[in-house]
Amino acid sequence: MAETAATTIWGIFQQLDKPADRKNIKRVTLLVESIDEVAHTTGDQIHLSAKCIHYHLGDLRREVTGIICHEITHVWQWNGNGQAPSGLIKGIADYVRMQAGHWVKPGEGDRWV
Numbered sequence: 001m002a003e004t005a006a007t008t009i010w011g012i013f014q015q016l017d018k019p020a021d022r023k024n025i026k027r028v029t030l031l032v033e034s035i036d037e038v039a040h041t042t043g044d045q046i047h048l049s050a051k052c053i054h055y056h057l058g059d060l061r062r063e064v065t066g067i068i069c070h071e072i073t074h075v076w077q078w079n080g081n082g083q084a085p086s087g088l089i090k091g092i093a094d095y096v097r098m099q100a101g102h103w104v105k106p107g108e109g110d111r112w113v
Helices: 002-012 050-055 060-076 086-099
Strands: 029-033 039-042 045-049
Touching: 002 060, 002 086, 029 050, 039 060, 045 050, 045 060, 050 060, 060 086
Parallel strands: 029 045
Antiparallel strands: 039 045
16 A cells, blocks of 8 residues: 555655655554544654544545545655645645545535544
């Protein structure tokens, strides 16, 4: 999955033929743990909420795939050394999730969070 995700993200970032422009990530770790937020990424580690998985009432596979798609974008995403606005960084990850087909379609969602 990580290789496919990387290829998809590099394509959207227009970095498929530009390895020098990419972050050099060798491995991505997914941690499922008890956290209050849905998920977050630190470096090459994605932290996913066990509560989110446990209490989700819809298509769990689709939701988790979408969350991981969003979070894995952050792994390969440049953020201006932490200076880029968080809304921009999150918006780009949402855009990648949408382009990859892991977004809620109009009328399917019942809440924002």
